[in-house]
Amino acid sequence: CADDPALRNEVESLISSHDQAGDSIEAMAVEAATEMLADDRAGSIAGKHIGHYHVLSLIGRGGMGAVYLAQDTRLGRQVALKLLRYGLTTDQSHIRRFEQEARAASALNHPNIVTIYDIGEAEVGRFIVMEFIEGRTLREVAREPLSPGALVKLGGQMAKALNVAHTAGIIHRDVKPENIMVRNDGYVKVLDFGVARLATARVAGLSVNEEWGYQLLDGAAAETNPGTIIGTPAYMSPEQAARESITGATDIFSSGIILYELATGEHPFKRDSQLACLHAIIEEQPITPSRLNPEIPSALEALILRMLGKDPRLRPDAGEVDQTVTEIERALSGGTGTEDGRRFDLAKRHTVRREQEEVEWRAAFARSRRRASRRLFAISALVALLVAGLIYLLLLRTSLTTVSPNIRSVAVLPLENLSGDPSQDYFADGMTDEMIANLGKIKALRVTSRTSVMQYKGAKKSLLEIARALNVDGVIEGSVKLVGNRVRITAQLIEAKADSQLWSESYERDVRDILALQDEVARAIAEAVKIKLAPEERMRLSRVRSVDPEAQEAYFKGRYHASKRNEEGLRTAITYYQDAIAKDKLYPLPHIGLADAYHALGTFMVGALPPAESFPKSRPPRGRRLTLTRRSPKATPSWR
Structure with missing residues (x-):
């Protein structure tokens, strides 16, 4: 690092995090530092010799390190040489376990297991040699x-x-x-x-x-x-x-x-x-x-x-x-040695038997009909009506408790902001996010992620085109309008293939009741596609707690800016999240958003804060974290 002051400062920051953030942060910091050093080492050995292995080319990199195609100069065969990351070769307990388990694995002689040929240590580090698979x-x-x-x-x-x-x-x-x-x-x-x-x-x-x-x-x-x-x-x-x-x-x-x-x-x-x-x-x-x-x-x-x-x-x-x-x-392949095969054969035999019984029954019924009394006929008719009624009830019950065969997956398109004020886009996007999150709580329904749907914000494409691109059966679209402390949301569910409306509804509530409103919309959509909610799902979608309107607004603004995933957006989001927490300490989502934003600032994706500063702030105190988890089903960190 001596020739690169920026790299040196970053590594020092990572190492210093041990004293400030504890063992878990130490592991993360050291890991990141060693990865930076390992990349240079791994990229420099192609064309060189490690023992009697001539390294030919890089195959790829993974969590364990880099894998190379190499030539075994003694046996004249190609092998895969895995160079372990530096961080895995400095701990003696890891080295001992690695050698013990590598020996055990090399004893597994089976055609479906890659064979380990050799382990060793060279100047560039420890390595494993194994069978090369084309x-x-x-x-x-x-x-x-x-x-x-x-x-x-x-x-x-x-x-x-x-x-x-x-x-x-x-x-x-x-x-x-x-x-x-x-x-x-x-x-x-x-x-x-x-x-x-x-x-x-x-x-x-x-x-x-x-x-x-x-x-x-x-x-x-x-x-x-x-x-x-x-x-x-x-x-x-x-x-x-x-x-x-x-x-x-x-x-x-x-x-x-x-x-x-x-x-x-x-x-x-x-x-x-x-x-x-x-x-x-x-x-x-x-x-x-x-x-x-x-x-x-x-x-x-x-x-x-x-x-x-x-x-x-x-x-x-x-x-x-x-x-x-x-x-x-x-x-x-055509055999009948499985339960499926036996069930199939049995079903065919039952079908033939039912056909034979039906023919016999029709003949007997024709004979009995000629000599039956009116009373017997009335009883038969009554029995038929009872059977028909029973079948109807069974079919009705099935239709009410199963998923519609047409809708198994949905995409929530970005809700349109009808306020006429572009500065309120954050609110429409926030409502979209929450609708996606709430529908995602329903196990029987596959919901497309926020990242996938946001690309269609303002897009001039038909619903069928969007549904095909996202591979979904249904599309939810709508609008939201915020006026003072009142929020109005309109939504409709469209079956993509038939281009037909399955459900549509409008809601207007006080913004304090926005959590209950979001849950109500999710329950209505579940009913529209005939999903029977499990008790725990219905409970999760039946919140009664109100939220401070200003805290809700600050949280939505924080989400809006955090989604930009750049330094400016994340720092702005942190300000809004802190404002939301100050206004409503029991509202869990801003706490999660705040930890998420600090974590993102400290990762190498953004890298705006040294890990020693960002990671401790991304970990809320344990007591607070557990309290929030008990108060809200959404308080479990989701890092959306």
Whole structure:
């Protein structure tokens, strides 16, 4: 750093954060500093020799470090050489564990597990040498549509690899699409067995923990771009996210997330931020896969939902997953060895039997009709009416308790500001954000993120074009007008394909009741698409607390400026958030916004504040944070 004063100052600021912010901030600061140093080191070794390995080219970088294509000059073969990040090679306990687990992983001799050839240390640092795979990561493969047959083949190979590892007592702990390679011939290779525990995956507030593998740093602000899920946190099991003990069931849960994604094209716990995603992993149930993809085999859907069970003791082990997937694959290829196949055959037999019984019944009825009395006929008619009435009631009940087949996903377009005053755009955008957030509380409804919809603010496109671009069934559009202390909102729900209005309503309330108004709109939309709200969802959408109008206005202005994601916007947002807190200390959202803004100012995305100053301010006092969480369902940090 001697030749770069700016870099030196930044590193010193990061290191000094230890005394001011505690161990969690130390980990984050040191991590960032070592990453800057590692980039220069990693970029300089291409073309050089590390031992008897000639480094040819950089393949890519990840949480563990840089991976290179290299030539083994002794055996004359190409290998993948992973150069560990500097921060992972300076702690002796990490080094000992790395060597022990690398040896254990190298003993896993299975065609679906990437083979570790060698570990060593050179001037540039510690490295791992492993089998070089010509192919793509599962993340890249998943961008293309997969047939059910291809999906179960991938899942079966993943399960076989995990079964071998778990039998040997090795837990991967970091199963995700980036750690699974698919060769050009379709063969699956699982990467990073044994070393995954070392992957600090320092993604916005996550660090290695000796007992649990990963832990969430208390109060750490996990800022991401809204609508995206980045890195390991999105594939954690509930017990990982909750800092509980880890077993092989953790890998099963992570694999279940991957299979869900491959089957539906959606992450089962996709939220606007990593912290919100982790909360969903721990507390919430995913949408049934068949509602997103009706073509998914029922046996595969049942398996995925079992793999995503919150209780690790109730999840299938890797051997059972492998066996079930094999049976599903056999059924898809024409066999009948699965429950699905047996159910299909049984259904055909029942259909034939019902047809035969119907013919016999009609013949008997014709004979009896000729000799039946009027009384018998009346009784038969009455029975028929009762049956018809029962069927009607059952159909009515079904229609009232299921989701409309036409609306499974919606996008809330930016609400139009009807005040005629452009300076009030902040209020319309704030109401849009809150409508998105409230609808996002409904599990049965997929809601497009704020980032995706805001690009259509003022756009001259048809609703059908927007719906196709966002891949949604319905579009919500409307307007909002603020006059004094009165707010009027008009909204309508449009079914995109039919271009027909399913619901429309206007509301006018005192601005103090804006929280209740937002919840009322969300409940009305749920009813319009025939979603039966769960009790906890109805409770979350039934707030009665009022909010100070000036605090609400300041919060909306803060959100408006924070969304610009530049230094000026974030500093302006901080001022508004502080103003909102001063006016209504029990209003939780400004507290969350304030922590979010300080965190963003300290990240390298903005870098306007030294981490030693920004990170402590992004962590509200623990007592305050817990109090806010109890008072409001939105008080859990969402970092939207």
